[in-house]
Amino acid sequence: MKIRVQNYAPEGFIALDNSALIYPPTEAVFNANTFRVSLDLSFTIKKEILEQAVYDLLERCSYAKVSLHAGFFWYFLSPNPKQPVVHPEGSYPSGRFFFKENNGYLFKVLYSEHRIALECFHALTDGSGAIAYLKLLVERYCHYAGIADFQFPGGLIFKARPSTQEFSDPFQHLYDKTLPSFLKISKAYHRKGNGSIDDCVKVISASIPTKQIKARAKARGITIGEYLSSTYLYALQQLQQQEVPVRRQRKPIRLSVPMNLRKIFGYETMRNFTLFAVIGIEPALGWYTFDEIAKEVHMQMAMSQDRKRLLSQIRRNVGGERTPLIRFAPNMLKNPLFKLLSDYLGDDQYSGVISNLGQLDLPPALEGVIRRADFHLSPGLLNRVALAVIGYLDTIVVNFTSFLNTDTELERLFCTFLVEDGIEVTLSTNRETDR
């Protein structure tokens, strides 16, 4: 298949990619649309060196040197001449992005004593793209700090010229208007949680030995990601049972699982290239055992990754963007519509988000140096707890991010299930109660 690539014109107008269109208008206090990836290293991070590394990163990935603007018809990106800012790390990750404080950049580089973190507004890229940026950043940092010269397996090559595909929007190439549009599904169960909320993102981080969880997942014939999704669904099922005693009144419990389409469609883009698999159970039909959930999840994940279904989903998303009524409506009308649509076609349909970045491939030079890797998602107002998973060396880190100030019931049910299943779980948190 011939791949048509959208030209990147540094001095011009850069259109947002299809899946990024929804993020700027829906950005709000409790809907930050941000995420953070970070690496903890054994040496002390120096700000000056990190600034140099960021400079290199933008030199290599000029398509990230952009700022967001509201046009008359659409939001758009344009080259940002300002210097990027390196921030000291705060207490809460994945909060609302204040673009002005960040010189207009859609990503934020943060550092603490041993950590380099990259926080991204979703309009720039997705989790896999952010990991690629972070890898390059760490690589350049280690180069300037004189620690080691290496290259991450499968990462961006600093010295190579950026390929035009890196800033292409594959959704536009894959759009086929002859396909039927993807169907909308009914509303799912949403857990409000108890107690108050505020916009500080509270984190409970569970570290799990990869070997143990792999063995438990393998025994059931599923992947680690599917095992964690099943555990999440199982915990939500228990919570729903407590909240809704009448079985017939129970709504479906569904999870939104972002899928990296790069591997499925063979694109190397650095923009958003994910779609969401919506997997779930119907508690109105009866109680699901964990093994039944695992079976359902395995089957539904396989179906969601089917190329034909994905193309139909792309048809719906891009088709919406190309509708003349939407295309020529002014931004001031589209913004509120998008806010409503993001609930109707997004948040309403699922009860939680679980994003799995997979195992982080590390170069041998970094293996002794790396202390920890993290991935945090910003939660929403409808689904107040989000779950992000990343693996490094022999550990898997599951980060629960939440707006709820005191309610940790979902996290408790999730972790105690893992413990009961014979998996060792080590917890750490930024919640005030623990300090």
Added chain:
Amino acid sequence: MAYCIRCGVKLEEGSKACPLCKTPVHLPEGMEEQKQQPLFAQNLPSRGVGGVNKTRKGVIELIVSLLVISELTVFLSLWLSGNGSQSFIPLFSIAMAALSLILAFSVKPAYTVQASIQCLLAAVYLFGLDAADLEISWSLIAGPAVGVGWLYFVHPFTRRAAQKPKAAAGACLAGSLAYLALINLVLEQSLTWFIPVTLPVIASLLVLVGLFGLWFSKRKNKRVPLADVVLATLVVLFGTITSLDFFLSWYQLGIFTLRWSRGLLGASLVILVFLISVSVSRRVRRYFTSHNRHT
């Protein structure tokens, strides 16, 4: 490194409590753990602030956008067709409708709050429509009517009214009287029919309500069947209408007589006799209740 005795999870070194169930960590005597490494750097900032629901924000933005577009469209079309001077009422109506919707979506979704705001907006709207010709006339009657409606349908549901129901009932009565006096003043520039008709009618209403209240409160077990309440209400209603006919005849003809309410008076007397007989005679009461139905 400690474990939570309740959840079974391992806790980071230095943890004081389990983050999942808040169970405190108790170390053996003499054992001390290193201080916990915080998950994130820096001190905790002050608590965050609340925010606006995304969907509500979307709806409000949509209303504002449509308001601007429709105001411009209406104004331009009227102006270009040479009717620019008549644009006040449509523009004002659109603005008030938008304001009403925006407030409905932005303030607390409670009946009393929402209804109070909508009543206020309705009153302002009526005054605004009337003022289009730079004179205020009919809105002096229509505007306060919204206020009386508020007294009857919103105020009784407020927290203060629920605590003091008698004061709420008094406010309803006083508000109604004031409204009737206002109508009289607006229409005839003096209290022509308010004093000779309205006040005696209201007085008879109060007397009837008071008598029934006294009677029912003096009952032995203080239980008042619903049927008695309904029948008493009918007597009060018919009696008040009869008094209206009585005082209106005097106001219009100069003589105290009943013209069209004799039937109502008869009906109210029959009901009253029935109520008294049911109350006095156990036999009559049993005849009309289910006690002897199967005997």
